[in-house]
């Protein structure tokens with residue numbers, strides 16, 4: 001920290017002062033919070049001589065299933081892989097239409113494409129930023145076979161009406177719960193309502209294995225096929241082949257992928273899971289601080305959670321209220337950066353990325369709400385490892401930017 005008090009008259013960051021950084025250290029957006037237990041387990045794993053998928057992955061899966069109260073989970077090396085596997089295991093006719101939200105990370109749509117299907121984008125709600133169930137209804141055609149809703153920023157989407165709609169039209173549901181490990185509806189975890197729930201353990205997520213993810217099938221019978229497809233379509237995994245119980249031959253039962261998680265990654269994940277709720281409570285403190293301190297600024301702040309739901313508090317996503325300020329979202333990002341504060345954009349809508357425009361012909365104006373959000377949205381740092389001073393710096397920076 002600099003010797004000068006942040007925000008003092010004439011100091012960098014005071015209203016009217018130029019954008020000069022007052023922080024010594026850049027506040028990294030999405031920085032993970034890892035501790036001594038993760039370090040020790042990584043060293044123990046290295047010393048064990050077994051780093052690939054093995055007993056630590058198996059233990060991690062059992063604990064994740066217990067946390068989610070899910071019948072089974074399969075750990076993989078990303079949520080992208082989880083989505084791809086879930087869509088493959090559904091065995092939909094090639095070229096099926098799969099409806100998803102435009103307000104998501106490109107991986108959601110890319111996985112649909114890689115599974116051999118056509119993503120159809122639904123618009124979203126301007127307040128919750130989640131998929132608009134009525135627009136999903138409008139987008140259903142005779143070729144529609146599945147819906148991939150996203151629990152955006154950790155806020156549960158309208159899962160009950162979506163499930164009803166899916167049931168009425170015979171559609172599968174794959175929940176993209178990349179943001180939503182801690183999220184619940186009626187006490188039940190997001191990601192356990194649909195046919196499959198897919199989660200991310202990427203480095204910015206509330207539980208990280210650096211890269212990683214999992215797929216939770218509603219039917220535990222699907223776990224064996226998911227596991228096999230995650231490892232080349234082989235009938236026996238590496239731990240079964242090389243463990244101290246003796247060599248086992250494998251057979252390839254279908255051409256699979258290389259999506260398995262490693263024991264080295266699970267070493268981190270096991271202890272990240274232990275600290276998950278504590279980190280959620282710390283993020284809640286920062287979340288409430290932001291809500292209180294940013295209330296007067298020309299921003300739309302995250303909507304309060306719906307009754308009987310729990311928000312995973314993954315992203316504190318604000319929208320610049322251009323009715324009240326001439327400062328644009330991109331100016332906010334640049335000026336936060338100049339003040340040494342990292343921020344994110346979640347998201348510019350997927351249907352307007354060049355490949356999607358070229359292949360599916362969507363034009364600006366096709367999904368007005370997603371596009372409206374995409375032009376105004378930015379996310380603030382919300383890591384459990386942030387200090388009160390870090391959070392205060394973020395608030396002070398925004399007050400300065402909008403002064």
Ligand SMILES: Cc1ncc(COP(=O)(O)O)c(C=O)c1O
Pocket residue numbers: 077078079080081104105107108150176178179199200201202212213
């Ligand atoms: C909504 C959403 N879906 C899928 C993914 C893909 O996750 P991963 O990086 O673990 O593949 C992400 C990643 O951030 C995401 O935000």
